[in-house]
Amino acid sequence: MELQRALVAGGTGFIGSHLARRLVLEGYEVLIMSRHAGEGSSAAGSLRRVPGDVLDLKGLVKTLRGVDVLVIAVQFPGAPVEKPRLGQTYMRVDGQGTVNLVAAAKTAEVKRIVYISGAGTRPGQRAPWFQAKLVAEEAVRESGIPYTIFRPSWVYGPEDRSLNQFAAFARRLPFVPVIGSGRTRVQPLLVDDLADAVAIALGREAAVNQTYDIGGPQTLTMDEIIRTMLTAMGRHKPLLHTPAWLMKAAVAPLTLLPSPPFSPGAVDFVLMEEPVDNGPVLHDLGLTLQPLARGLDYLQA
Ligand SMILES: NC(=O)c1ccc[n+]([C@@H]2O[C@H](COP(=O)([O-])OP(=O)(O)OC[C@H]3O[C@@H](n4cnc5c(N)ncnc54)[C@H](OP(=O)(O)O)[C@@H]3O)[C@@H](O)[C@H]2O)c1
Numbered sequence: 001m002e003l004q005r006a007l008v009a010g011g012t013g014f015i016g017s018h019l020a021r022r023l024v025l026e027g028y029e030v031l032i033m034s035r036h037a038g039e040g041s042s043a044a045g046s047l048r049r050v051p052g053d054v055l056d057l058k059g060l061v062k063t064l065r066g067v068d069v070l071v072i073a074v075q076f077p078g079a080p081v082e083k084p085r086l087g088q089t090y091m092r093v094d095g096q097g098t099v100n101l102v103a104a105a106k107t108a109e110v111k112r113i114v115y116i117s118g119a120g121t122r123p124g125q126r127a128p129w130f131q132a133k134l135v136a137e138e139a140v141r142e143s144g145i146p147y148t149i150f151r152p153s154w155v156y157g158p159e160d161r162s163l164n165q166f167a168a169f170a171r172r173l174p175f176v177p178v179i180g181s182g183r184t185r186v187q188p189l190l191v192d193d194l195a196d197a198v199a200i201a202l203g204r205e206a207a208v209n210q211t212y213d214i215g216g217p218q219t220l221t222m223d224e225i226i227r228t229m230l231t232a233m234g235r236h237k238p239l240l241h242t243p244a245w246l247m248k249a250a251v252a253p254l255t256l257l258p259s260p261p262f263s264p265g266a267v268d269f270v271l272m273e274e275p276v277d278n279g280p281v282l283h284d285l286g287l288t289l290q291p292l293a294r295g296l297d298y299l300q301a
Contacts, residue, residue: 005066007031009054009101010073011047014159015116015152015191019071020047022195026202033063054097055087060104069202070105072098072136073116078259080129080269085258095132102139112147114198115140119153119187119213120274129269137211146208148201150194153215153276157191158298162270166226167299170233175240179247180271182223182239187215187276190295197285206284213276217289225292232296244271 006023010016011032020030024047033052052063054074064070076082076093083089098115105113121133140147156163169176197214201207220228223239230237248267254260281287 004068005029005031006069006071007033007050007064007067008071008073009033009052010075010116011071012036012049013073013075014157014161015155015194016071016073017159018157018191018195019073019114019116019198022192022199023069023071023202026199028069031063031067054093054100057100057104060100061107064101064104064108064110067105067108067110069112069114070101070110071114071116071198072101072140074098074101080266081260081263082128082265083259090128090132091135093132094129095135098136099139102143102145105145106143110145112202113140113143113145114201115147115149116194117149117151117211119151119215119276120272121151127268127272128265141209141211148198148207148209149211150197150201150281151211151213151276152189152194153187153213153274155189155191155194156292156295160191163188163225163229166229167233170230170235170237173237175238176226176230178222178226178239178241179267180222180241180244182221182226182241184222184271184273185219185275186222186225186273187217187219188225188292188295189214189216190290193287193289193295197281197287200285200287204285210280210284212281212284213278214281215276215278216295217278217291219275220292228292229296229299232293232299234300 006028008016008020011020012034023030030047031050035053037049037051050063076088117133248264251262255263
């Protein structure tokens with residue numbers, strides 16, 4: 001079966017935009033779904049923006065008509081800082097939003113789904129981001145549509161909002177602030193490697209109805225990651241650690257704001273340690289994962 005038209009929900013975001021560009025290289029006609037498709041819609045090459053809000057089931061069915069492959073890489077604006085008063089929460093957007101997308105995909109007879117979940121998603125996890133991912137994954141698995149689910153660890157790349165934030169601190173401040181001890185262990189994954197995995201999975205029978213952990217090839221502490229970044233930037237700056245409890249106490253009053261810039265929950269999110277097992281994804285998809293120092297080449301440019 002030849003799959004020709006792909007729609008990336010979240011295709012204007014960090015991961016989704018990389019996935020969309022990669023699928024164009026694979027020969028797909030790629031639609032990028034956005035809540036803001038009307039505002040300055042672009043039609044560059046084979047990338048076209050189409051309107052869609054995961055909270056609008058009826059509109060989604062219309063948007064998904066004629067789509068062969070649905071790639072889901074959506075999260076609420078400003079994640080991981082939830083804003084319940086604005087309806088910007090994990091459960092509403094990532095959880096229920098994915099349930100809606102999958103329901104629309106069934107009606108529109110989409111042939112394949114790729115869902116970007118998150119490392120550590122498994123039954124019994126209580127944090128709101130995991131609860132939402134569990135709901136979303138279940139909807140994908142129960143859809144009857146052939147699927148592949150990826151559970152990536154921390155993803156970095158030229159447009160990410162986490163490592164680039166540290167890079168911005170390193171350019172502007174005499175030190176780099178780090179929440180917690182800096183000993184949190186992470187497997188940083190280059191966004192291009194995730195895009196490779198998605199592209200390969202779409203052409204490989206072994207990846208149908210599979211759920212894969214995927215992380216970078218190294219397990220590094222947060223301090224090691226930031227020092228590798230500093231080396232790539234050619235800078236030397238000390239790291240300044242703030243204890244998690246102090247950070248949480250400092251940001252707790254911000255949650256009284258309708259749109260808080262940070263929250264205690266976001267502190268827990270950034271300090272999360274969820275090791276991933278790359279064995280199955282490497283076995284089935286034959287990927288080459290970039291070590292961090294090589295993946296950060298873009299910082300030297
Ligand atoms: N970044 C990481 O390190 C990482 C690691 C593991 C897993 N993930 C997962 O990967 C996914 C993508 O993450 P990201 O960092 O690329 O996110 P991002 O850059 O914040 O992009 C979020 C996307 O979601 C879309 N969106 C938000 N609300 C929407 C709505 N109501 N309806 C339709 N689209 C909506 C946005 O599109 P518009 O604003 O144009 O509508 C945007 O394209 C998330 O599910 C995340 O949990 C990320």
